[in-house]
Amino acid sequence: MDKKYLYISTIGCQMNVHDSEQMAALMEKEGYVGTKDVNQADLIILNTCSIREKAAQKVMSSLGRFRRLKEKKTNLIIGVSGCVAQQLGDRLLMKVPDLDLVLGTHNIHRLPEFIAEIEKTGTKIVETSLSEETPSLGIVTLPQIGQVTAFVTIMQGCNNFCAYCVVPYLRGREESRTQEDILNEIRNLAGIGVKEVTLLGQNVNSYARSTKGASGFVGLLNEIEKIEGIKRIRFTTSHPKDISESLIAGFAGLSKLCKHIHLPVQSGSDRILSLMNRKYTKFDYLAKVANLRKSCPDISITSDVIVGFPGETDGDFQETIDMMNEIRFDNLFSFKYSERQGTAALKMNSKVSEPVKMERLRILQALQEEHTLEKNKALEGRREEVLVEGFSKNCREDVMGRTSTNKIVNFAGHGNLIGEIVPVYIKEAYLHSLRGEML
Known part of the structure; x- marks a missing residue:
């Protein structure tokens, strides 16, 4: 056939x-x-x-x-x-x-x-029917031969109903897989050579929150920590209002948990955060960032920001810029607000014009490039532990991998390094990657 x-x-x-x-x-x-x-x-x-x-x-x-x-x-x-x-x-x-x-x-x-x-x-x-239980949530996939990283879905859906977001309507309510299903999948991945898993969910902090007797997200991380063969654990995405003290402590106490968190803030203005229905204030967010850095001084923090949300004034936008200058994110995913059918923001007044949104996005992204390069340059001259994931896209004589803080590093090396965590001296930093030399 x-x-x-x-x-x-x-x-x-x-x-x-x-x-x-x-x-x-x-x-x-x-x-x-x-x-x-x-x-x-x-x-x-x-x-x-x-x-x-x-x-x-x-x-x-x-x-x-x-x-x-x-x-x-x-x-x-x-x-x-x-x-x-x-x-x-x-x-x-x-x-x-x-x-x-x-x-x-x-x-x-x-x-x-x-x-x-x-x-x-x-x-x-x-x-397109939505169900209370989704069989596809637990479909197990096998990585390609030689692949050392893998995604593992632990939950899907969202109960937060942010004013700009269609996810609760299109992915449904929060639904978590059982801990044993997840652990079995990760054990199988480890058995075929996977070294790093990234746990996926619209809001992983709320994993198993409504499941009676479940140990929650931190309990899941503690169990994954015990799986032989897995060297690193990542996760995405987190909602700032649900970051717990135990998760923050986990960045210091769990040896396999990578020193990186993606923590979407969306705006630095309390007024806009309230309109967005984010359920936290700028003070709350800054306190979480401070606690994360206290628990893990080297932690890399990335975020999301939306510019031009309905009603955003020049003053609101400046508050976002001021917050960025205070926090200095390692990287940022930034977007112009776009109207989505079915969301609360669609009915809001005081729309921001397209030219204003474009200019604000330009200013914000230029500032973030400065901060990202600054963060990367601070790694020059340092030794970093790099999990080698494969060959570099630009040169087949180089291999590439990532630091625990999610920085891409390219350096000379052979294919037999793939899957190994190796010490690398960072010689030069660029906006999107680092250049190193294996020690």
């Missing part, structure tokens, strides 16, 4: 990336081989993000390209999954008539079933 080829294009966060890995694993069992050449594909899945308008626009642009491929290859199956699929549902078929499948966020486990039906009957399928 001829091989069938699967091409997956992923737009979005690490959760989307892991969802794509799950879909690839499911379809591999049905005889589909992954390909990076879209022209070779018999099945194209566009796995999408809808949290910002720019990502949603990219989806429609990609679908336009895929439709042209179908004109030449009539049996080509095209599907859309993820948050755009969940949000638009049937409307997506109206926008893109050549589409065959619209697969919502809670239905990844049904992908093989739906593809088989489409292959057999040519029926177009839309499935």
